[in-house]
Amino acid sequence: MGRVVIDKEKCKGCFLCVDVCPKKILKKGTNYNSKGNYTVYVDDPNNECFGCALCAKRCPDMAITEVYR
Amino acid sequence: METLVFQKPSSIQKDCNVTFCPGCDHGVAIRIIAELLDELNLVEKTIVVSSIGCSVFLNDYYNLDIIEAPHGRALAVATGVKRSKPDKFVFTYQGDGDFASIGLGESMHGLSRGEKVTAICINNTNYGMTGGQMAPTTIIGQKTTTTINGRDPNLQGYPIKICEMASICDGAAFVARCSLDSSKEIENTKKMIKKAFESQINNQGASLIEILSTCPTNWKLSPQEAHKRIREELYPVFPLGIYKDKTSK
Amino acid sequence: MAVKESSLIISGYGGQGVLFIGMAISNCAMDEDKYVTWLPSYGAEMRGGTANCTIVIANEEVASPYQQTPDYVIALNAQSVEKFEMKIKPGGTLIVNSSLYKGHEKRTDINYLYIPANEIAAKIGEIKCANVVMLSAFIEKTKIVKIESLKKVIRNIISASKAKLLEINELAIQKGSEYIKLPVCH
């Protein structure tokens, strides 16, 4: 049982996190932030996230600011 | 009860906006260095030497003492900092053009003198900030804005092998090449930087970490394709590994 | 308040102690509260094996440490005579190490002073003291500084631990200045 905190304003939509998530709960968004970047969002209906933080460690923009387990 | 397993390192600016291009690996390198400063309790004694290129804006990210070096001169500036304050922790953060082209003299002499500093060299095989021109590390056949038909060894010579050159410097205590192309390599890069930092802490000599890194914008590749390029095209030319390790002796 | 300024060039082989006696006489002048400058030849000129230095002693701040037409030249070898004989100010003096120079005088408007410095030094038992012999003779002749000052300076420069060396140098000062008093030299 985990949780990731995403600062969408900092997300540039490279979606590298989407590729590394072992549970595939991070999704490419269709909404864009104030800078015009499509951003990532969490889609975890079954609470699969276990707080591995691979996404946060992959994110080059420090947009995934916190990960809880 | 939740536990916090990941947060921004303490030396990263509170409202840090990373201004690199989407998918550029610079941000990852900057973050793992900051994590290590926390882990090794170095934040309050660190003086960073920034350089010219995309790396020039380090002060946007780090809440640390930073001195900006002219293009290529980071190892000379770091030498001045460390010699004047031997009890401080000093690292440079440079690109491959800065470190191995204009600054090759300063870099090799700093390593040969065994300055107790750590050089972090981000190798993305081109000049990112100025628009993707040929760099000392541009590989044979690679197209850049100044090698539009691909680097031709008859015209532009061969790429510089940074770690291979650095490894013959007697003053270097730890030299390694790593990559940020995957989660596993990110972990390994962090380990390598840690070893380099520890070699400085233990006064064992100079240390250099060359990090293969992406430049999706100038490579004209998606971040994902850029990481693939590192594995497929750069690994054969720039093999990963430890090139010098005097730390255990 | 007229400016009284005397200029001296000392020239010889590297190793003859040219710069050393230049510094010695400069120290003498300083000790006597005179203004003095010492300027060595440097660079490629030195690499050629000859060395020279220019000393200017004055009763006011020295204007230029460099002098194209010196009042005095101490020539420790033949090449130095050839190099500087024509440059000396009319009325000036060329002090020649006659042990190493047997040539003819080319000028009538300067004085010549011949010191067989190597022979004198050899008699003392240390040929390397030829430079101090020359300097002592020059000082005795011109009284530009006091010979007592030279003795003091040499005592200060050569440390007490080298008693033998000091003794020889003091002897060289004595013999050099005595030589000037001999009738043969005039």
Add this chain to the structure above:
Amino acid sequence: MTKTAEKVLLKGNHAIAKAAINAGCQCYFGYPITPQNEIGEFLSVEMPARGRVFLQAESEVAAINMLLGAASTGTKAMTSSSSLAIALMQEGISYIAADNIPAVVVSVMRAGPALGYIFPSQGDYFQTVKGGGNGDYKTLTLAPATVQEMIDYTYKAFYLAQKYRTIVFLLADGLLGQMMEPAVLYDYPYEEIDNSDWALDGAKGRPGRWIGSIHRSEEVLEKKVLELFKKYDIIKQNEIEYKTLYAEDAEILITAFGSVARIAQAAVKQAREAGLKVGLFRPITLWPFPEKELYKFATGKKLILDIEMNMGQMLEDVKMSVSGQAKVEFYGRPAGFYFTPEELLEEIKKQMEGLK
């Protein structure tokens, strides 16, 4: 600390080195070049003996950047070099100026252009005073004329560098560097300046400090440069230094700096003895140039005769300062020892004839 109140016979380059040690210079970085090698050679022994840093850099480019690094930590530091090698340092000099950090650069000029030779020269007035690095900056420049002044102004260079957090040049030449002259090596006479409010020493209990010159907003960049020039204005108000000799009632006023000024001084004295009304105006700070002071002294003079061991560099500042208040003529040679007071006196007489 060395305390020698008595006169000693000192070589100009050694005087600089000894004064640097007395001034508390902690780090020296340099690269060999004649005619200033005695500075580095002396410090290579004396700095380590005091637990301080002497480092022979791999190039002048490296040396100036080592200086930049050491200066950024608030450490008293210097480099020394000469002409064509100072040319290599210009980039770093611009950085040090922009960064508002204190550093001392000793330039013992030799003859150029390019390789030239090791003869003394004043051919690098422009290089030093006008600068060869990029952008709007100034280098405070002190020009000694005697071995004693090598000590005096080395001390002052360290003090002014710290006081204004700026780069200070000590501008000498091969003649002053190589000559020996009696001088008194006294204790460093200036107060110590506290660096703790800006120097880099690790962000302990405070936010990180950044010393750099890149500013992405034109407003910020302009503000930084304006601040720099506000500082330069204060330096101009406080630190202008010059000397005169018989300048008030002179008909001809000589302008000269450094080693040429001491030769000109003798020529002026000889001229006065010959009944000629000649005076001397000698700028000691070359930047800031004593513009107003020279203007004042030049007003009403028949002629300003600028003498330099170059083809006319300070001449431009002299002309600007005189601002048409008097005729300005120039006498100079590009290099060498070859100025004599007699030669200058001849030129003065020739100029006087021309005035009739």
